[in-house]
Amino acid sequence: MKRILVIGNGMVGYKFCEKFVGKENSAAFKLVVFGEEPRPAYDRVHLSEYFANQDAERLSMAPRSWYEENNIELITNERVTDIHRDNKTITTISEAVYSYDYLVLATGSSAFVPPIPKIEKEGIFVYRTIEDLDATMAYAETLKQDGGKKKAAILGGGLLGLEAGKAILDMDLEAAVVEFAPRLMPRQLDTDASNVLQGKLEELGIEILLNKGTQQILGDTAITGMDFGNGDVLDVDMLLVSAGIRPRDELAKTCGLEVGTRGGIVVSNDMKTSDEHIYAIGECALLNQMIYGLVAPGYDMAGVAVDQIMGQEAAMPTSIDMSTKLKLSGIDVASFGDALNEQKEGEGIVYENKFQGIYKKIVVSKDGKSLLGGILVGDASDYNMLHQIYLNGLAIPENPEDLILGARGGGEASFGSVLDLPDAAVVCSCESVTKGAICCKVEEGVDTLKGLAAETKVTTGCGGCKPMVTDLLNETLKAAGKVVKETICEHFEYSRQELFDIITMKNIRSYDELLDNYGNGHGCEICKPAMASLFASIYNETANKQEAIQDSNDRFLANIQRNGTYSVVPRVAGGEITPKQLIVIGEIASKYDLYTKITGGQRIDLFGARLDQLPAIWKELIDEGFESGHAYGKSLRTVKSCVGSTWCRYGMDESVSFAIEVENRYKGIRSPHKIKGGVSGCIRECAEARCKDFGMIAVEGGWNLYVAGNGGANPRHAELLAEKIDNETVVKYVDRFLMYYIKTALPLQRTAAWLDKLEGGIEYLKDLVVNDSLGICEDLDKEMQGLVNTYKCEWKEAIENIEIQNKYSHFVNSDEIDANLNFVPLRDQKMPELWES
Amino acid sequence: MSAVLEKYFTTNEEEVKVWFKAAPVENFPENGGACVKYKDKQIAVFNFTREKKWYACQNLCPHKMEMVLSRGMIGDDCGTPKVACPLHKKTFSLENGENLNGELESIAVYPVQIKEGNVYIGFSE
Numbered sequence: 014m015k016r017i018l019v020i021g022n023g024m025v026g027y028k029f030c031e032k033f034v035g036k037e038n039s040a041a042f043k044l045v046v047f048g049e050e051p052r053p054a055y056d057r058v059h060l061s062e063y064f065a066n067q068d069a070e071r072l073s074m075a076p077r078s079w080y081e082e083n084n085i086e087l088i089t090n091e092r093v094t095d096i097h098r099d100n101k102t103i104t105t106i107s108e109a110v111y112s113y114d115y116l117v118l119a120t121g122s123s124a125f126v127p128p129i130p131k132i133e134k135e136g137i138f139v140y141r142t143i144e145d146l147d148a149t150m151a152y153a154e155t156l157k158q159d160g161g162k163k164k165a166a167i168l169g170g171g172l173l174g175l176e177a178g179k180a181i182l183d184m185d186l187e188a189a190v191v192e193f194a195p196r197l198m199p200r201q202l203d204t205d206a207s208n209v210l211q212g213k214l215e216e217l218g219i220e221i222l223l224n225k226g227t228q229q230i231l232g233d234t235a236i237t238g239m240d241f242g243n244g245d246v247l248d249v250d251m252l253l254v255s256a257g258i259r260p261r262d263e264l265a266k267t268c269g270l271e272v273g274t275r276g277g278i279v280v281s282n283d284m285k286t287s288d289e290h291i292y293a294i295g296e297c298a299l300l301n302q303m304i305y306g307l308v309a310p311g312y313d314m315a316g317v318a319v320d321q322i323m324g325q326e327a328a329m330p331t332s333i334d335m336s337t338k339l340k341l342s343g344i345d346v347a348s349f350g351d352a353l354n355e356q357k358e359g360e361g362i363v364y365e366n367k368f369q370g371i372y373k374k375i376v377v378s379k380d381g382k383s384l385l386g387g388i389l390v391g392d393a394s395d396y397n398m399l400h401q402i403y404l405n406g407l408a409i410p411e412n413p414e415d416l417i418l419g420a421r422g423g424g425e426a427s428f429g430s431v432l433d434l435p436d437a438a439v440v441c442s443c444e445s446v447t448k449g450a451i452c453c454k455v456e457e458g459v460d461t462l463k464g465l466a467a468e469t470k471v472t473t474g475c476g477g478c479k480p481m482v483t484d485l486l487n488e489t490l491k492a493a494g495k496v497v498k499e500t501i502c503e504h505f506e507y508s509r510q511e512l513f514d515i516i517t518m519k520n521i522r523s524y525d526e527l528l529d530n531y532g533n534g535h536g537c538e539i540c541k542p543a544m545a546s547l548f549a550s551i552y553n554e555t556a557n558k559q560e561a562i563q564d565s566n567d568r569f570l571a572n573i574q575r576n577g578t579y580s581v582v583p584r585v586a587g588g589e590i591t592p593k594q595l596i597v598i599g600e601i602a603s604k605y606d607l608y609t610k611i612t613g614g615q616r617i618d619l620f621g622a623r624l625d626q627l628p629a630i631w632k633e634l635i636d637e638g639f640e641s642g643h644a645y646g647k648s649l650r651t652v653k654s655c656v657g658s659t660w661c662r663y664g665m666d667e668s669v670s671f672a673i674e675v676e677n678r679y680k681g682i683r684s685p686h687k688i689k690g691g692v693s694g695c696i697r698e699c700a701e702a703r704c705k706d707f708g709m710i711a712v713e714g715g716w717n718l719y720v721a722g723n724g725g726a727n728p729r730h731a732e733l734l735a736e737k738i739d740n741e742t743v744v745k746y747v748d749r750f751l752m753y754y755i756k757t758a759l760p761l762q763r764t765a766a767w768l769d770k771l772e773g774g775i776e777y778l779k780d781l782v783v784n785d786s787l788g789i790c791e792d793l794d795k796e797m798q799g800l801v802n803t804y805k806c807e808w809k810e811a812i813e814n815i816e817i818q819n820k821y822s823h824f825v826n827s828d829e830i831d832a833n834l835n836f837v838p839l840r841d842q843k844m845p846e847l848w849e850s
Numbered sequence: 851m852s853a854v855l856e857k858y859f860t861t862n863e864e865e866v867k868v869w870f871k872a873a874p875v876e877n878f879p880e881n882g883g884a885c886v887k888y889k890d891k892q893i894a895v896f897n898f899t900r901e902k903k904w905y906a907c908q909n910l911c912p913h914k915m916e917m918v919l920s921r922g923m924i925g926d927d928c929g930t931p932k933v934a935c936p937l938h939k940k941t942f943s944l945e946n947g948e949n950l951n952g953e954l955e956s957i958a959v960y961p962v963q964i965k966e967g968n969v970y971i972g973f974s975e
């Protein structure tokens with residue numbers, strides 16, 4: 014049996030293993046892999062996510078058991094120290110000796126630290142491994158302990174440096190990016206694009222310093238500043254170095270393999286080094302005098318090396334794509350091909366919109382027939398398509414500017430359908446999957462994104478191909494005459510709206526009955542809560558009725574918290590609360606030792622109640638006249654009010670009274686997602702009514718009614734539905750709007766997203782609600798009134814029913830409480846112990 | 851915390867030394883779960899009524915080490931019975947404990963028997 018040794022278990026080393034396992038004759042080889050890091054290969058590309066969740070598991074490429082199952086011997090925490098080419102063996106740090114028939118170097122690269130005087134001071138880090146991030150975070154924590162805002166600089170304004178800048182900001186430190194060149198991402202962007210990007214980053218709060226050469230680091234033991242010469246100094250508490258990479262070729266050098274003058278193990282396009290038994294792949298390999306610092310070419314190299322070793326013809330393509338997209342949330346930046354027109358073979362076309370912070374540039378061949386490259390800043394939604402046109406040399410429109418401006422006159426996109434791409438077009442570059450391969454799978458019957466991912470691995474790398482794969486999937490299905498339906502999940506072949514009609518028309522009363530007659534399998538965490546919401550919207554049944562299909566929070570009528578305890582939120586309609594009620598809440602909270610906080614919804618949240626305490630707490634609240642605030646449900650949350658004409662000198666109407674009336678009208682109604690309202694007494698808008706699903710603002714002559722706004726992840730202002738209407742008309746229109754939304758939205762789609770997708774938009778909705786254009790308003794009115802009339806407080810129902818109360822215990826066979834709950838003090842209250850990383 | 855995790859390991863029917871009598875069948879919700887205390891262990895037990903089967907696994911979710919799985923929703927993933935953690939919806943096979951939508955380590959599963967209206971869970975110690 015031939016023996017292959019792989020040195021390095023990074024992304025490319027792992028890909029080698031994966032491709033090896035996929036080969037028919039892999040049993041004829043024994044594969045041993047050495048990794049210097051303590052854990053199996055992980056996804057370095059998404060390393061920044063570790064700052065947010067400290068979840069190393071999530072980054073893992075494959076668990077240790079995967080290597081075992083596939084007969085690969087993985088030895089981590091073991092650096093290889095020597096290669097003896099004469100007798101084809103290697104030695105490791107623990108002096109173990111292994112022999113090889115083939116040796117694969119996948120040693121990657123290390124962060125380049127420029128030789129700046131005193132760069133070895135404390136508080137200076139690089140950004141390459143999980144351990145680097147752990148050290149960075151630990152230092153940031155100690156910095157923060159002595160209070161005050163601390164600042165970290167990032168040396169290098171390239172792709173990685175900007176990503177690091179955002180990570181620093183998310184750690185609640187001030188961030189400054191220091192770049193030597195006169196622009197950001199100098200290898201990908203031109204000056205104008207860099208300016209637009211700089212504006213966006215500064216808006217985020219990242220300071221940008223260009224044209225700065227660091228002369229020395231300041232500070233005694235730890236860094237306190239950076240000196241740019243001539244008295245120009247930046248005070249910082251920490252420094253993250255992201256100034257490029259250096260291939261790890263030290264092993265290759267000492268055993269006499271050929272290396273490049275500026276580093277890197279020289280390989281030919283079959284990935285062989287100067288010794289034909291030794292291969293080099295990934296970021297340590299110098300191919301065409303280049304180090305390709307991206308995963309996609311590294312993965313291709315792994316494929317070529319596997320093929321070569323296992324006896325197949327294979328070679329790297331002559332041109333290697335280096336297109337990139339920056340993965341910073343909220344900032345779109347992409348560049349592809351010869352973006353800077355360095356070859357001087359094309360002419361640029363530029364579109365810039367300073368108001369919106371958008372910059373787009375394409376480089377078109379001199380004959381105007383092909384796309385050579387481009388830059389997109391501020392809006393990179395067309396990146397995938399433009400990139401494909403570039404890669405595949407597709408024909409471009411007669412007026413090439415249509416590519417970035419859209420064809421004027423018609424609303425149509427100017428580059429046609431994804432189906433026009435040639436079959437050979439590589440859609441997923443991480444896994445080298447072509448359009449043909451994807452469409453072929455769809456034609457064979459794979460009709461979900463998840464299915465395609467399982468069969469072809471598309472979308473599992475950087476994820477950038479997802480929009481295009483989704484389009485390909487839908488277009489191919491459509492072309493085959495299959496209806497593309499927004500089905501709920503694998504258990505129901507129907508959309509939410511169709512299931513709404515089925516339940517109503519067939520008078521179906523339980524989830525099991527629905528599943529038995531109209532679905533298949535046993536359901537899941539997606540369809541169960543979606544159907545629970547439908548049963549509630551149609552029959553106004555409370556979450557107590559079918560407990561096992563309720564989402565985690567609805568099942569126990571409370572929001573589950575980080576440590577498995579719950580929160581308690583009584584309704585405080587319109588935010589109005591009496592001193593007596595405040596005292597009562599305070600007394601109950603202190604009796605049960607609950608953490609209390611005023612919420613963003615004008616009411617009070619009591620946190621840290623154990624499951625078994627919930628009924629007792631709610632009994633006391635209900636005895637005092639409180640009721641459920643439905644903070645746990647996809648249902649009406651709060652109707653926020655300002656104080657209005659009752660007290661305010663500018664008030665045009667009684668906003669509090671109206672808010673209370675409306676909150677009480679819609680309380681308890683279940684909907685596709687949560688709904689929130691707001692009522693402001695005048696256009697100063699102190700209740701932020703236009704950030705709500707429905708909002709009223711008092712004006713001369715009545716109320717202006719706005720609908721379909723929200724805050725949250727994608728803030729949207731509500732749109733005007735009707736002007737200067739009286740209270741009664743407001744309620745009538747809101748009834749119709751909400752009921753229509755409840756009947757037609759997708760699961761977990763808020764009103765703003767729903768209105769976005771509604772054909773005809775706000776005009777269509779106005780016509781429907783105000784002019785009854787569909788002739789359904791009578792039904793909508795009746796249905797809403799039915800829901801209003803049958804409201805019950807579900808917590809009252811729960812505390813009056815001993816069977817329901819019985820489910821509120823941690824154990825079925827013991828009254829003991831969960832011994833794993835640990836709280837720690839927080840100011841004058843408490844909080845759950847922090848999660849371990 | 852990993853010390854807590856080490857208490858739980860998958861037990862096959864053949865390895866069972868103790869059949870622990872947990873509680874009467876009617877104390878468990880249909881198509882849902884409840885938590886059983888056995889010595890210093892917490893076991894999530896599911897009455898999968900639709901399949902007419904019972905399943906048991908550790909109550910501890912390996913994602914954030916919280917004792918919550920018994921409060922998760924159950925269902926199936928292409929025929930494999932599963933539970934979804936109530937905190938972040940990681941799903942685990944109830945047959946072999948495998949994490950179906952991620953790369954977490956498997957959870958421990960235990961055999962269940964129903965005798966004379968009572969639920970028994972099998973342990974090897």
Ligand code: SRM
Nearest residue numbers: 572580611612613614616618644650723724725726727763
């Ligand atoms: C407690 C509170 C934060 C606070 O301390 O102030 C809060 C807490 C939670 N919010 Fe919120 N949100 C709270 C006001 C808000 C607001 C402000 C507001 O209502 O004016 C917003 C933005 C406005 C909006 O919704 O349009 C808000 C936008 C969200 C979102 C994002 C929704 C979106 O459409 O993007 C989520 C996630 C979701 O619902 O899927 C969320 C979800 C959550 C959850 C339920 C997350 C969860 O499942 O554990 C939090 C648990 C609450 C609990 O345990 O009681 N929360 N949340 C606020 C409770 C208000 C209340 O009295 O009910």
Ligand SMILES: Cc1cc2nc3c(=O)[nH]c(=O)nc-3n(C[C@H](O)[C@H](O)[C@H](O)COP(=O)(O)OP(=O)(O)OC[C@H]3O[C@@H](n4cnc5c(N)ncnc54)[C@H](O)[C@@H]3O)c2cc1C
Nearest residue numbers: 021023024025026049057092093120121295296306307308
């Ligand atoms: C924060 C960050 C963001 C990135 N973002 C992107 C992106 O968006 N797109 C993109 O395409 N690329 C991105 N990259 C680059 C990408 O991660 C690399 O191209 C890829 O990881 C290279 O894989 P590799 O296996 O060649 O090297 P590595 O992943 O570095 O793996 C090499 C491994 O070999 C080990 N090793 C070295 N010497 C020895 C020895 N003597 N004995 C044993 N083990 C040894 C090392 O410890 C290491 O684990 C990013 C990189 C970082 C750090």
Ligand code: SF4
Nearest residue numbers: 574575612613725726
């Ligand atoms: S913003 Fe809302 S969901 Fe996010 S942490 Fe705060 S309370 Fe939780």
Ligand code: FES
Nearest residue numbers: 911913914935938
């Ligand atoms: S704790 Fe279970 S999924 Fe996060």
